[in-house]
Amino acid sequence: MTIRSAQYTNVDTIELLVAYFRNPSLEIRNQLVEFNKGLVRQVAHRISRQCSEPYEDLEQIGYLGLIRAIERFNPHQGCAFSSFAIPYIRGEMLHYLRDKGSVMRIPRRWQELYNKGRKLRKQLTVNLGYPPSDKQLAIALGIDIKEWNECQLALQNRLPVSLDATVSQTVDCSITFGDTLPDHHYQAKQKFEEDRLQLQRAMSQLEEKTKAAIECVFLRELPRKEAAKQIGMSPMTVTRHLQKGIQQLSVLLEPQVA
Missing domain, CATH: 1.10.10 (Arc Repressor Mutant, subunit A)
Structure with missing residues (x-):
């Protein structure tokens, strides 16, 4: 895909997101990072005003969150990429601040x-x-x-500080120490959503009949005879498509699991 060197547009980003979703590559991902680095800078500027950490360090950490968002984004879900990416970017920065704020050993x-x-x-x-x-x-x-x-x-x-204590506050935003701690319920929900998006991306690469067989039997939990009737094939053929689909999904999902 040829990218214009002039002003980047929202259309450019959408086209690249669709291309990356269909066929992920390092080249397209790097272009998406370049297109959306403004999101990282925006979040880094806001958080740097609320802590003592250098802006440059927060910016570098934010790019990790942006890359995670690119890898997990599904352009067919109807969600704006910026709305999807900012929580990932902000989360990486807050986790970085939380890790740096660990208890210090005093001589x-x-x-x-x-x-x-x-x-x-x-x-x-x-x-x-x-x-x-x-x-x-x-x-x-x-x-x-x-x-x-x-x-x-x-x-x-090193004195204990309340989780509700405000690290810093501006007109439109404030961060407490509690905000920098991991929310295990949210993380579990986020992990479930990431797994769902990964499975959906892998499913989109299957043949239509193989995809339909897996959706009917495993996702909708239909009996194989009923699934065969809806798809328009024999139960034996459904079984073959299921076996084929499971093998293909194990290959497609293996790099992401690793």
Whole structure:
């Protein structure tokens, strides 16, 4: 398929999605990624404003979600690709943030310094008549101000935080810590939908009669005699198509399962 180097259009994307659905290839997938990189940038910009993670890192992770969406999208379902892809892109970024936000091991030296610093702060407050500055505390502890600031930041950030605590909030969106945790019910539902789309894509590559036999017997659970009557063939022929279809589906689905 020849792609124009000029402005990409929605028609270009639809044509490529249909072509990829019929015959997946790395070349078409890369073109689809190029066409839809604006979706990744849009989500990355929004989430980067709500966390400390660099925009560039979020963008790279977002492309993984875009690729997953391309591989699972069925253009015949009547759903806009952007609506289908954004949850995948956003999900990859949030999972990345969740994984990076795992519990941090604090060096014992910093734990001891932090506890010593808290006691020393109280003593200096009494002696000076006012709370000491971080620089004064660092000097009293005999360490560099930079190390004292890092020590405080590490110990403060390991404290438990409510799942409802907002990471950051803008006019149109906010993310809580709970949003970054996996929803197992949603993941199971998403996995079921992905399996259904994969099976549907594989089924579309079967011969019409083989496809009809599998749909009647396995999906609609009709007796083989009834299936044969509806399709217009003998029960023995239905059995042959079922055997043929199962073999073909095992081959078509094997790369996706792997």
